[in-house]
Amino acid sequence: MGRGTRLLLAMVCGVAVAGVYAGQPVLGPMGRELGVPLDAAGWFVAVGQLGYLTGLISLVPLGDLLDRRRLIAAHLALVAAGLAVTAVAPVAWLAFAGLAVAGAFAVVVQTAVAYTATLSPPGERGRDLGVVTSGVVVGILGTRVVMGGLADLWGWRGGYLALAVLAAVLGMLSFVALPADVRTTTERYGQIIRSFGALFTRPAFLSRGLIAFFLFASFGTLWSGMALPLAGEPWWLSEARIGLFGIAGLAGALGAARSGRWGDAGHAGRVTGLALALLLGSWLAIGQLGSSLLLLIAGVIALDFAVQAVHVSNQHILTAVYADRTSSTIGGYMVFYSLGSALGATATTALFDAVGWTGPTVLGATFALCALVIWAVSRRRVVISTDTGNPLPCEDSPARAR
Structure with missing residues (x-):
């Protein structure tokens, strides 16, 4: 497993999980613009996490059946779609729907981790997992800093749109650059x-x-x-x-x-x-x-x-x-x-x-x-x-x- 592959998968993890937590620093302006009271604004994050939990149970096991390269690319495309819907949503329910979709398909993180474990020889598995999962931490913690800066420049919608573009680009790059993962299970x-x-x-x-x-x-x-x-x-x-x-x-x-x-x-x-x-x-x-x-x-x-x-x-x-x-x-x-x-x-x-x-x-x-x-x-x-x-x-x- 080459350094470029590890870096790409780490970026996949970081961007996907950032979409779930991106609302934390901008709950106030999101709520005000979409008409959601402050005491209910936490649902902008909670809905994504509930979608994530659903995806863990229903979507991640697909990685034991299907080509994980294609699965990673497809899930990133759907993360991008969910974030884009959130970015342009004129009403709260549509933003919630977009966040739920982005959260459900953010489980591409776990597919990427499992893919890493499969590609890595036993003596290097821990090293590779350490690099790839560092992308998760960067996504969770880094989005607090980056989303706040993007929101100052382009508003909260601009921050979500930037994440959507990143997810779409990474999806295409993953499909082209990652090695195939042929499955033989019946x-x-x-x-x-x-x-x-x-x-x-x-x-x-x-x-x-x-x-x-x-x-x-x-x-x-x-x-x-x-x-x-x-x-x-x-x-x-x-x-x-x-x-x-x-x-x-x-x-x-x-x-x-x-x-x-x-x-x-x-x-x-x-x-x-x-x-x-x-x-x-x-x-x-x-x-x-x-x-x-x-x-x-x-x-x-x-x-x-x-x-x-x-x-x-x-x-x-x-x-x-x-x-x-x-x-x-x-x-x-x-x-x-x-x-x-x-x-x-x-x-x-x-x-x-x-x-x-x-x-x-x-x-x-x-x-x-x-x-x-x-x-x-x-x-x-x-x-x-x-x-x-x-x-x-x-x-x-x-x-x-x-």
């Missing part, structure tokens, strides 16, 4: 969906999925709640300045892009434990938000480094254990991600309103502790992957998983 879609459901009974999958659930609940607690205290006393930061904290998050996450190499060296399980301990410790610094922005920045960097390191390690292990079900496995794993992110996002605002920043701080640390406990328990049973020779914290061997 299974039908219904069989794939049934095997998708069966994954949730597998100890290897379930333990890594639960770690992801609490991992991204902790992540969502920070990024969905941090703007609230920063906009108030003693800081009174503007939306543009609050968005710049995304740069600190990017620095931390991109710093962990090489964590896949540690997995290639057989340390994926150990990396997970150390990174979860770092995640828990990061909340000690994040909790000082009211008195020190420097400590907050340090905590943000540490948290995003830890989240990316665990995320890459999880996918490295799961694509080794379920090598013939990479699309379904990644799609199922990301269901935990979606549910965890939603829990963190909804709980943090309620807690902040009730008890201030102390509430989200304790909540985020509790989620991190839960993930660390699950990792420690799952490490009691270890098998060796016949594909990679790496220790896997599960009861299933790759042969049994198949």
Whole structure:
């Protein structure tokens, strides 16, 4: 798998996921122009996330049946269409429809990750996954900064239109530049969906999925709640300045892009434990938000480094254990991600309103502790992957998983 292919797939991931989160910095102007009250403006993001969850269940398993190159190109075209509809929507319901479509087909991210795992030789799988999934983090965090700048220049509609054009160009480029992915399976879609459901009974999958659930609940607690205290006393930061904290998050996450190499060296399980301990410790610094922005920045960097390191390690292990079900496995794993992110996002605002920043701080640390406990328990049973020779914290061997 060449460097150009890794970069292209990382860009696919970044642009697709940016379409889901692009509304976060422009909820106010979107709501005012489309007649949506402020207390309901969050639905501009929530609708995309609900579409994403639907796509994880219904669309990602197609990657185990069809040519993933064609699938990536087609899904990007539909992401572009959804974003374009949103950009020109004269009424709220049409914008919601466009965001739902863009969110559903943004699961091209998981198809790209599974495609990466398939193309990569076992000894380089972690490195390649680390590079490609870094595009996801750039999309989630970078869109907070970029969308705000584009909205200042061209309005929120111009920002969505720019993303639509990028998605369309990447779709055409993917179809031309990516290697073909010829499938030989004789299974039908219904069989794939049934095997998708069966994954949730597998100890290897379930333990890594639960770690992801609490991992991204902790992540969502920070990024969905941090703007609230920063906009108030003693800081009174503007939306543009609050968005710049995304740069600190990017620095931390991109710093962990090489964590896949540690997995290639057989340390994926150990990396997970150390990174979860770092995640828990990061909340000690994040909790000082009211008195020190420097400590907050340090905590943000540490948290995003830890989240990316665990995320890459999880996918490295799961694509080794379920090598013939990479699309379904990644799609199922990301269901935990979606549910965890939603829990963190909804709980943090309620807690902040009730008890201030102390509430989200304790909540985020509790989620991190839960993930660390699950990792420690799952490490009691270890098998060796016949594909990679790496220790896997599960009861299933790759042969049994198949």
